Amino acid sequence: MRSLWLLLGLGLLAMCQVQASEEESLGDLDDLDLSDMDENDEEFLRLLEDKAKAKDVQRENEIASQLAEVQHNLLNPVVEVDLCETIPCGAGRICQIQDEKPECVCIPECPEEIDTRRHVCTNTNETWPSDCSVYQQRCWCDSRDERCANLDNAHMHIDYYGACHEPRTCDGEDLKDFPRRMRDWLFNVMRDLAERDELTEHYMQMQLEAETNHSRRWSNAAVWKWCDLDGDTDRSVSRHELFPIRAPLVSLEHCIAPFLESCDSNNDHRITLIEWGACLELDADDLIERCDDVKRAKPHMLG
Numbered sequence: 001m002r003s004l005w006l007l008l009g010l011g012l013l014a015m016c017q018v019q020a021s022e023e024e025s026l027g028d029l030d031d032l033d034l035s036d037m038d039e040n041d042e043e044f045l046r047l048l049e050d051k052a053k054a055k056d057v058q059r060e061n062e063i064a065s066q067l068a069e070v071q072h073n074l075l076n077p078v079v080e081v082d083l084c085e086t087i088p089c090g091a092g093r094i095c096q097i098q099d100e101k102p103e104c105v106c107i108p109e110c111p112e113e114i115d116t117r118r119h120v121c122t123n124t125n126e127t128w129p130s131d132c133s134v135y136q137q138r139c140w141c142d143s144r145d146e147r148c149a150n151l152d153n154a155h156m157h158i159d160y161y162g163a164c165h166e167p168r169t170c171d172g173e174d175l176k177d178f179p180r181r182m183r184d185w186l187f188n189v190m191r192d193l194a195e196r197d198e199l200t201e202h203y204m205q206m207q208l209e210a211e212t213n214h215s216r217r218w219s220n221a222a223v224w225k226w227c228d229l230d231g232d233t234d235r236s237v238s239r240h241e242l243f244p245i246r247a248p249l250v251s252l253e254h255c256i257a258p259f260l261e262s263c264d265s266n267n268d269h270r271i272t273l274i275e276w277g278a279c280l281e282l283d284a285d286d287l288i289e290r291c292d293d294v295k296r297a298k299p300h301m302l303g
């Protein structure tokens, strides 16, 4: 392969040389004022020849140094390494090269959000224009940047999507009916994902089972969602792991927050599969822990 490139390089150089020497000889002829010259003046011809020789040597040297460069580049290819690729930065931070070292810095600018649906409400009950702006603010406070509005913001997190609003109370009847609605919702989400071919083979099977076996209809969807929420696969869902289900729904479903609170029946900030099933009013015997760990190990395979 290298020799092929070398040949190509040589070919290109040879073409340049021919073109350059053609231009030069034309230039030399143009420069000559033959009217004052004696054609037999040997001294003149010798000078002309010397000049031509000197030019040839100069060109030869130029070509030799260009060739040496081509050869050097072929033997020592410059591999560009993106140092930032190896550094994962948390939310609100991006990687920048500083003094030739990759470093995570606070994201300098967040996209301007006009859509009010992108607004977020934080646990401090403040409305921010976007999740990006919350993470950026947290980063500034964390790194004692002067743009930090309040040092407490270093611990701020998104409570739910949408502007902050007065919490609507979830009264007895709504909360009583909520497990049934939640089961329905989980089943429909799983069915949608299956139709869009966005489940792993393992969960596809569980979905098919839920469609065909009535006793598995709710329990398979419940097990799937519980496995899905358990991001670190420690077989319990922490409050933090509830974020993907809680944050988008709080504005729409005023009962979701009290419902999820109620799931952690022993109040240890973690929801086991048994607790999850009980809170969805499912029979414990129907709940079999069937998480697809292959999905966890190779998340990129899922596209």
Ligand SMILES: [Ca+2]
Residues within 6 Å of the ligand: 229, 230, 231, 232, 233, 234, 235, 236, 237, 238, 241
């Ligand atoms: Ca977990």
Ligand SMILES: [Ca+2]
Residues within 6 Å of the ligand: 263, 264, 265, 266, 267, 268, 269, 270, 271, 272, 275
């Ligand atoms: Ca618990």
